[in-house]
Amino acid sequence: MADLFSTDAEPGGDPAPAGTGPAVLAGAPLAVRMRPRGVEEVVGQQHLLGPGSPLRRLATEGDLGRAGPASVVLWGPPGTGKTTLAHVIARSGGRRFAELSAVTAGVKDVRRVVDEAREHRDLHRRQTVLFLDEIHRFTKAQQDALLPAVENRWVVLVAATTENPNFSVITPLLSRSLLLTLRPLEDDDVRGLLRAALADPRGLAGEVELSAEALEHLVRVADGDARRALTALEAAAGAAFDAPVAQGARPVVALEHAERALDRAAVRYDRAGDQHYDVVSAFIKSMRGSDVDAALHYLARMVEAGEDPRFIARRIVIAAAEDVGMADPSALQTAVAAMHAVAQIGMPEARIVLAQAVVHNATAPKSNAVYNGVNAAIADVRAGMAGPVPAHLRDAHYSGAKRLGHGGGYVYTHDVPAGVAAQQYAPDGLVGKDYYAPTDRGFEAQLRERVARLRRLVRGR
Numbered sequence: 001m002a003d004l005f006s007t008d009a010e011p012g013g014d015p016a017p018a019g020t021g022p023a024v025l026a027g028a029p030l031a032v033r034m035r036p037r038g039v040e041e042v043v044g045q046q047h048l049l050g051p052g053s054p055l056r057r058l059a060t061e062g063d064l065g066r067a068g069p070a071s072v073v074l075w076g077p078p079g080t081g082k083t084t085l086a087h088v089i090a091r092s093g094g095r096r097f098a099e100l101s102a103v104t105a106g107v108k109d110v111r112r113v114v115d116e117a118r119e120h121r122d123l124h125r126r127q128t129v130l131f132l133d134e135i136h137r138f139t140k141a142q143q144d145a146l147l148p149a150v151e152n153r154w155v156v157l158v159a160a161t162t163e164n165p166n167f168s169v170i171t172p173l174l175s176r177s178l179l180l181t182l183r184p185l186e187d188d189d190v191r192g193l194l195r196a197a198l199a200d201p202r203g204l205a206g207e208v209e210l211s212a213e214a215l216e217h218l219v220r221v222a223d224g225d226a227r228r229a230l231t232a233l234e235a236a237a238g239a240a241f242d243a244p245v246a247q248g249a250r251p252v253v254a255l256e257h258a259e260r261a262l263d264r265a266a267v268r269y270d271r272a273g274d275q276h277y278d279v280v281s282a283f284i285k286s287m288r289g290s291d292v293d294a295a296l297h298y299l300a301r302m303v304e305a306g307e308d309p310r311f312i313a314r315r316i317v318i319a320a321a322e323d324v325g326m327a328d329p330s331a332l333q334t335a336v337a338a339m340h341a342v343a344q345i346g347m348p349e350a351r352i353v354l355a356q357a358v359v360h361n362a363t364a365p366k367s368n369a370v371y372n373g374v375n376a377a378i379a380d381v382r383a384g385m386a387g388p389v390p391a392h393l394r395d396a397h398y399s400g401a402k403r404l405g406h407g408g409g410y411v412y413t414h415d416v417p418a419g420v421a422a423q424q425y426a427p428d429g430l431v432g433k434d435y436y437a438p439t440d441r442g443f444e445a446q447l448r449e450r451v452a453r454l455r456r457l458v459r460g461r
Contacts, residue, residue, distance in 0.1 A: 030234035031227045033202045034193070039088050043193045043226060044185040045081055054178055058156075059088045071150050071157035073135070073165050073174065076182025079225030082160035086131035089158055096120055096128045098155075102137040107145045114149040121154065128155045135159040136168035143170045150176045184224025191219055193226055194233055208237045208251050214258040235261035276307075284315060288323040292362035299351075299358050309350045313339040316357045327367035327442030334360045365442030373436040380430065387427030422460035432459065 027033070036042045039049060039059040048055045055072065074082040090097035098113045117128035135143070149155045150173065157177065161168060165179060185193075197203035198210055214236065222229035236258045240251040283298035302312055313335070320335035338357035342350040380386075396407025411421035424431060434455070438448040455461075 029231065030197060030203060031230040034197050034200065034230055035084055036088060038091065042081060042084060042088065044189040045182055048180050055180060059092050070153050071177040073159045073161065073169060073177045073179045074182055075161050075165050075179065077162060077184055077225070079227035080182040080184060081226065082182060083131065083133065086129065086158040089156065090129035094126060096126045097131070098128055099131045102132060102134040107142050110142065110145045114154055117155045130155040130157050132157065132159045134161060136161045136163040140170055143173050147172055185226055187219050190222050190226065190229050191215065194218060194229055197230055197233060204237055208240055208253055210253045211255060213255040214253045217255055217258045232258065232261045280315065284319055287319050287358060287361045288366065290362055290366065292359055295358050295362045296355060299354060303351050309342045309347055309354060312354055313342045316354065316361060319361050322371045323366055323368060324361055324364045325367040325370040326447055327439065327444045328364035329443060331360050331364045367439045367441055367444050369437050369439055369444065377435045385429055387429045389427065390424050392423065393425065418457060420454060420457040422457060425458065
């Protein structure tokens with residue numbers, strides 16, 4: 001049998017009585033039952049909870065007084081302990097706890113909580129901790145309603161958000177709060193949390209064992225999310241309790257139970273938030289950096305998260321022109337074809353088309369000479385370097401144009417033996433200015449000499 005993580009009080013002791021398993025699965029979810037009762041039980045986030053840190057002091061000593069803000073904004077991915085820290089802060093100093101969700105609450109709810117907080121402060125000398133989940137969903141007007149309460153410390157605001165608060169929280173509220181960034185839990189933190197949940201009377205109370213393979217699977221699919229890990233463990237334990245076991249033996253959560261509990265990890269990706277921009281940025285940079293495997297990974301993350309495939313296709317087209325350019329002109333053709341194909345066939349088959357375009361972009365030779373060339377030309381135009389069009393290039397098809405000298409002296413390219421006429425095309429102030437600088441990579445290496453020869457012919461050298 002695989003190695004087991006036993007929850008006996010002592011190695012080799014008698015196992016806990018079997019048959020009581022379903023009782024520990026009743027009531028509140030495991031993730032709620034295992035919520036830390038004090039700051040010493042908090043798993044992870046030690047970069048915020050070190051001795052003397054503002055968050056530890058707020059969670060253990062009460063109000064910060066004049067040492068700094070008494071309200072905090074907790075920014076981090078799901079399952080990293082934002083709600084947990086709010087509860088820990090509320091328990092310190094006998095504080096009162098109030099909770100609102102920005103998904104359902106409005107200004108009226110905020111004002112009601114603030115009024116109650118002032119009443120408890122004045123009548124009972126109890127400070128209120130207001131936990132506001134998903135504050136990024138509050139409008140500016142709703143966040144403005146919080147300002148007096150935060151500024152006058154009628155409440156200790158603990159606001160949680162999975163999105164960058166620098167974009168989603170108003171500046172006056174941020175300036176009155178301490179912004180703390182929570183990190184995904186380390187694998188060792190998740191392992192310790194799962195083992196504790198097996199033994200703790202609030203958790204599974206020693207009524208089930210966990211195989212080493214199942215433990216590692218749960219750690220892997222948790223992806224640093226404590227809530228996801230505990231939810232998966234609870235579901236896997238339920239499957240183990242339903243399986244037949246020997247008389248007097250405890251159920252064992254095997255790998256198959258863990259896999260059944262969580263058949264795949266939910267993709268951490270918010271199409272309207274930071275994860276969207278971070279993953280897209282990594283996707284583009286991986287193609288640019290010629291890491292075809294990383295590019296396919298980020299493509300898969302976007303596809304699995306339900307990203308619009310047309311958006312992905314547009315980014316591939318842009319990358320083909322910006323980063324591959326003339327080093328492999330066919331990359332743009334592939335990308336444009338993929339964009340049209342995606343629009344015609346849709347998902348899930350469109351993932352294959354997108355993957356082909358990604359592979360072409362990532363493996364192609366790279367050149368941003370076209371990108372640099374057009375940007376340099378635009379910069380000159382914006383700087384006022386847009387002189388008059390030379391007279392011989394101007395339109396001569398309307399009445400009176402020839403009298404103005406338009407078209408006079410123009411050399412028709414096809415009338416000269418080389419097919420390239422020596423004449424001025426650029427405005428006077430830009431004669432001899434080079435914008436396009438071909439590289440020596442891919443097809444552009446062949447263009448390099450051709451461009452140099454064309455310039456010599458055109459400029460009459």
